[in-house]
Amino acid sequence: MSILHNAAQVLHLFNAECSDLTVTEASQRLDMPKANASRLLKAMREAGLLEVIGNTRRHRPGKLLLDLAVAYRRSSGLIGRAGEVVAEVTRSFGHTGYVSVLDGREVTAVLDFEGSNSLRVVSNLGRRLQAHQSATGRSLLARLAPDQVAALYAEHPAASDLAAQLEQIRHAGFAYSNQESTPGVEAIGIAVGDPSTQEAVSLCIVYPHTVVDEAARSAIIAALGQGAARIAAQLGDTEFTPPTAIDTGLENKGTAQ
Template identity: 35%
Template sequence: MSILETATTVLRLMAKEQRELSMIDLVDRLDMPKSSASRVLKQMTETGLLERDKKSLAYRPSMLLLELSHLVRASSSLIDMCAQALETLGARYGHTGYVSVLEGNDVVVLRVRPGSLAFRAMTNPGHRSASWATSTGRALLARETDESIRARFPLGLRPAHGAAADPAQADDARSPNRGPATVDALIEEIAATRSRGYALAQNEALYGVCSVGCAIADPSSGECLSFCLSFPSGAEEAATIAELGEAVRAEARTIGRSLGDPYWGAFAR
């Protein structure tokens, strides 16, 4: 591995951990020999990428990187940041990704990042789904208070005509056959979303589809979007789904904190 690749790996770990790092962190988290860890941290400090705290002796990003982060923020819109996160996640896992926005009580797809793995249930930009039955929708709803969520659905979740009894007949994406059946059940799922930091939906708005998603807001523009990875239900084990959710969460946390999103600023690692 080149020094540039190693330095990038160190910076990615720092972004994921959201804290200063020591040589021992590189040894433990990256399985890096002590001599290599010491050398790369020294070189990154000498070239101005890192600074070393004189008291703790831990390493943190330099002012140069901080200045560059402001440049990225100024030149990238929230939707572009979400799309870039999906590029990173898609290249790593091969799954399809979506960027969506909350419109009323529906979630609307804005961008699609096709995965490299076969997936027949892919939807297109403009597609609407029930917010309560999708990971992107629940991730957006999780940013609201329980009282606000209840006020959204005074008549309950399901449309008056009801959902199809046969999943194969549930062609109306806003009439999911599965998912929370009541507002109380939705509130419970929202609580789980807040706790783990990402939303999980399985066989809900789209039968046979599983997705994990997070939402981010840009305080400067007032914009709030969500993005997710989507894949066939049953294609991944529970442990892998949790790993995917944590990977999406890590990307969302990095973007959110760079924008000063209070939701991610308060979210504990």
């Protein structure tokens, strides 16, 4: 394998649950000889991709990656517009919000907006989720053609149920998660895209189940939908489906976010 591929594998080890690691840990998790891992991490340090924390032997992502993350977000007009909408809905309802993107069979948040309510869901920016098990992921998967989804989930255990779930989301215009994986947490996700760049993002609000009734859920869906509709109109997203069935009883199961 190339050093570039190996470096990418190291970077994939970092997430919300792993903020730093040693050479030994990288070697074990990548099933790589320790000497090779040591040389690889040294090269990544010299390139600015990694840095050592103080006088320890633990490595974390380098500051160069912060610049790249900012550049990524600023390069996308869609992400910026989506962030404005989610921030507005977060301010209005006080619940935590995310803007997320699809990466294969995973979904990850690229922007987050912490809620202001005393009882709220804590942000978990950087945590990768299985797309078919999340409101954001399912909203994005629903934008794909059925044959694309079938190819993506070929021989996957979730494939048979997923097709029906995505058809419901295409009809309703939103995805909903009702505390299936995270007790007490619900999530709503609405996807919109930019045809000119072939990007798509999911606008998501997460909230504690106990503080939001059906009327409030409908209001959140309507607010997200109106914001997403504005983005779709601005960018010419003809695939966007505005929420028309404000019914969170849909059988869209999965992880919040």
